Amino acid sequence: VxxxxxxxxxxxxxxxxxxxxxxxxxxxxxxxxxIRSTPAxxxxxxxxxxxxxxxxxxVTPQGKxxxxxxxxMAIDSSPxxxxxxxxxxxxxxxxxxxxxxVGSTVWTFSTGGKVTGSIAVGNSSTIYASSEDGSLYAIDxxxxxxxxxxxxxxxxxxxxxxVDKRIYVASTNKKLYAITKTGKTSWSYKLESxxxxxxxxxxxxxxxxxxxxxxVTAISSGGSFKWNYLAGGDVTGAPVVGxxxxxxxxxxxxxxxxxxxxxxxxxxxxxxxxxxxxxxAIAADEIGRASC
Numbered sequence: 001v002x003x004x005x006x007x008x009x010x011x012x013x014x015x016x017x018x019x020x021x022x023x024x025x026x027x028x029x030x031x032x033x034x035i036r037s038t039p040a041x042x043x044x045x046x047x048x049x050x051x052x053x054x055x056x057x058x059v060t061p062q063g064k065x066x067x068x069x070x071x072x073m074a075i076d077s078s079p080x081x082x083x084x085x086x087x088x089x090x091x092x093x094x095x096x097x098x099x100x101x102v103g104s105t106v107w108t109f110s111t112g113g114k115v116t117g118s119i120a121v122g123n124s125s126t127i128y129a130s131s132e133d134g135s136l137y138a139i140d141x142x143x144x145x146x147x148x149x150x151x152x153x154x155x156x157x158x159x160x161x162x163v164d165k166r167i168y169v170a171s172t173n174k175k176l177y178a179i180t181k182t183g184k185t186s187w188s189y190k191l192e193s194x195x196x197x198x199x200x201x202x203x204x205x206x207x208x209x210x211x212x213x214x215x216v217t218a219i220s221s222g223g224s225f226k227w228n229y230l231a232g233g234d235v236t237g238a239p240v241v242g243x244x245x246x247x248x249x250x251x252x253x254x255x256x257x258x259x260x261x262x263x264x265x266x267x268x269x270x271x272x273x274x275x276x277x278x279x280x281a282i283a284a285d286e287i288g289r290a291s292c
Contacts, residue, residue, distance in 0.1 A: 027063030031055070037118070038278070040079040040087075042101065048087055050075025056089060058103060067103040071095070077158070080119040080127070088127050090115025096129045098143060107143030111135065117158035117198070120167065122181065128167050130155035136169050138183060147183030151175065157238075158198045163205050164221055170195040170209060176219060187223035198238035198279075200247065202261060208247050210235025216249050216259060227264030231257055238279040250276030 031051045039049035045061035054073045058066040073093040080088045086106055087099040092114045098106040112133030120128040125141030132154040138146040153173035160168045166186060167179045172194055178186040193213035200208040205221025212234050218226035237250030245261040252275045258267040 029057070029059050029063050029065070031057055036074075036076050037078040040081055042081055042085065044101075046101075048079040048081075050077065050079065050089060050091075052076075054091060054093070056087070056097075056099070056103075069097075069099060069103050069105075071097060076114075076116040078118040080121050082121050082125070082127070088119040088121065088129075090117065090119060090129055090131075092116070094131070094133075096127075096137075096139065109137070109139050109143050109145070111137060113154065116156050120159040120161050122161050122167070123165070126181070128159045128161065128169075130157065130159050130169055132156060134171065136167065136177070136179060138167075138181075149177070149179055149183055149185060151177065157195055160199045160201055160207075162201055162207075162221065163203065166221075168199055168201065168207055170199060176207065176209060178221075178223060189219050189223050189225070191217060197235060200239040200241050202241050202245060206261070208239040208241065208249075210237070210239055210249055214251070216247065216257075216264075218247075218261070218264060229257070229259050229264045229266065231255070237276050240280050240282060242282055248280040248282070250278065250280060252276070256280055 033051035033053040035049055035051055037050055039047045041047050047059040050056045052074045054071040054075055056069040060066050071091040073091050075091050077090040085101040090096050094111050094113055096109040096115055100106055111131035114132040115129055117130040127139050129137045134153050135148045135150045137148045140146050151171035151173055153171045155171050157170050162168055165181050170176045174191045176189045180186055193211040195209055196212055197210045207219045209217045214231045214233055216229040220226055231251050233251040233253030235249055236252045239247050239249045241247055247259040247261050250256050254271050254274055256270045260267055
């Protein structure tokens, strides 16, 4: 989302589009394959997005191809951009990639399973990657493993670095983990159902999780339960926290729900007519979403 209100977004098809709030298309870029993740935009306006054929596309602010990198297998994770402009992303080939802004390989790191979650960028050039081999990896600036934590079940969601510098990640074993920057487990919390989406975090460290049984759950930074909100379907879009603390979540029942962060009660709901597969995007004066 740009300050002007223009949004560049990847949908369920093969095109990445930029739109204004008035829904006037600025440009469309055809990736030639399905896009299943959110694009990232660099400070120079270049947009980076992966596709189902394993290619990472760099697209100019004018919607033209700048360069293409081929990882060989699907890229379902959204690219993360580090402080020096290095791009980090994972692939179904079980690897984590670090690329320069011109598309050259800085390093690769191998895990034991698909890397479908997005990479979390921490301090001191450390990044964090989750893998379907069940582990959360801490990788240094040279692409070397610092530590890993094995959860015993595949991890398909993205890790999040909290305001307390701990790393939070949810595993398909129905547990949420808080991990210190040295790789020690601070706590884990057992949830009621499988977690298929990424986490959201508020400024006070509260973690919001969407579960496949329709629950949106709030857990404090200390690992204690705060509230559950029961919606009408599978939470298919990761929750998002608004500027006023409101929690927004999209579901497969075709609704976007706004939930009070303190009480866990619904403020309003909006039916968009179709399954919501992505997270809401919050602009200065509106909320955007993608449905398929």
